[in-house]
Amino acid sequence: MATGLLITAKTNPDLDGVACAVAYAELLRATGRPAVAVIAGTPDAEARYVLERLGLHVPGPVVGPGSPVVLVDMSALPGLPAFVDPAAVVEVIDHRLHGEPARSFPHAAVQVEPVGAAATLVHERFEQSAVVPSAEVAWLLQAAIHSNTLRLRGAVATARDVAAAAVLASRHPLPEGFVEAQFRARADEILRDLPSVLQRETKTFQHPSGDFRVAQLECPGAVELAERARAHTALPRLLLNLVDPMVPSSLIVVHDRDFRAWVGRKVGLEFSADAARPGRVLLRKQIVARLLEAEAAP
Numbered sequence: 001m002a003t004g005l006l007i008t009a010k011t012n013p014d015l016d017g018v019a020c021a022v023a024y025a026e027l028l029r030a031t032g033r034p035a036v037a038v039i040a041g042t043p044d045a046e047a048r049y050v051l052e053r054l055g056l057h058v059p060g061p062v063v064g065p066g067s068p069v070v071l072v073d074m075s076a077l078p079g080l081p082a083f084v085d086p087a088a089v090v091e092v093i094d095h096r097l098h099g100e101p102a103r104s105f106p107h108a109a110v111q112v113e114p115v116g117a118a119a120t121l122v123h124e125r126f127e128q129s130a131v132v133p134s135a136e137v138a139w140l141l142q143a144a145i146h147s148n149t150l151r152l153r154g155a156v157a158t159a160r161d162v163a164a165a166a167v168l169a170s171r172h173p174l175p176e177g178f179v180e181a182q183f184r185a186r187a188d189e190i191l192r193d194l195p196s197v198l199q200r201e202t203k204t205f206q207h208p209s210g211d212f213r214v215a216q217l218e219c220p221g222a223v224e225l226a227e228r229a230r231a232h233t234a235l236p237r238l239l240l241n242l243v244d245p246m247v248p249s250s251l252i253v254v255h256d257r258d259f260r261a262w263v264g265r266k267v268g269l270e271f272s273a274d275a276a277r278p279g280r281v282l283l284r285k286q287i288v289a290r291l292l293e294a295e296a297a298p
Helices: 016-031 045-054 120-127 137-149 159-171 178-192 194-200 222-233 257-267 284-293
Strands: 003-008 033-039 067-072 089-094 109-112 203-204 212-219 238-244 249-254
Touching: 003 016, 016 045, 016 120, 016 137, 016 222, 033 238, 045 137, 067 284, 089 120, 120 159, 137 159, 137 178, 159 212, 159 222, 178 194, 178 222, 178 257, 194 203, 194 284, 203 284, 212 284, 222 238, 222 249, 238 257, 238 284, 249 257, 257 284
Parallel strands: 003 033, 003 067, 067 089, 089 109, 212 238
Antiparallel strands: 203 212, 238 249
């Protein structure tokens, strides 16, 4: 394994994490700092598709204890690769605040900024360093931005994401149909083993009224998976969010009647039977933010 900084994402990363690791390692090398991207576990199907399409391979970690590490697309201890010593983390780059990164990684410079994709932050690092990414890295970053922002049409997309994608495309545009194909790869994985994917994509949140869970599937045709998914998510205090990035649209399913009434009131949704169609894309982070808001005083 090459010496220098190790750039990595969470265990079993998604496309944003993989793209950021590969891209940031390239940028650091271009600016004279030895660095290598490594991945713990298995990237998701979308990331694997993009890597294979671009002919890229990201090695697994073969490192000694205490190797200096940069974390991308993660900022908390859950999901931290086993080879990473929190005290050895020297930098954190993420687009969503999870936990207390300054406390979890006391020796790290932390950048957490609210954009749609961490890939946007890495692109901005290239711009600030006046380094032009290779074609493969430009494609990776574009693919990750489109993945995380639902093709720049999701509510999480910011002007910075739009600008980053435009600059990258002006230099190395993605081949026609590339984004559609990467989304299909994600859908194929879901269809192969829906129960396992639902389990992996379900997160638990604490609330004074009781813990609740939110499962989210994002793929072309996600809404059509509602009937199959219901069999695996008809559980107390669980919300299923089905997001189709190609439309884009959301279908929100809540089996538990009392929990459904609470969700409807807090998020502003009207349910017909156990399902609500908000008429726009709602992502888990938006739904959870509403559910965790303090109740208004009577």
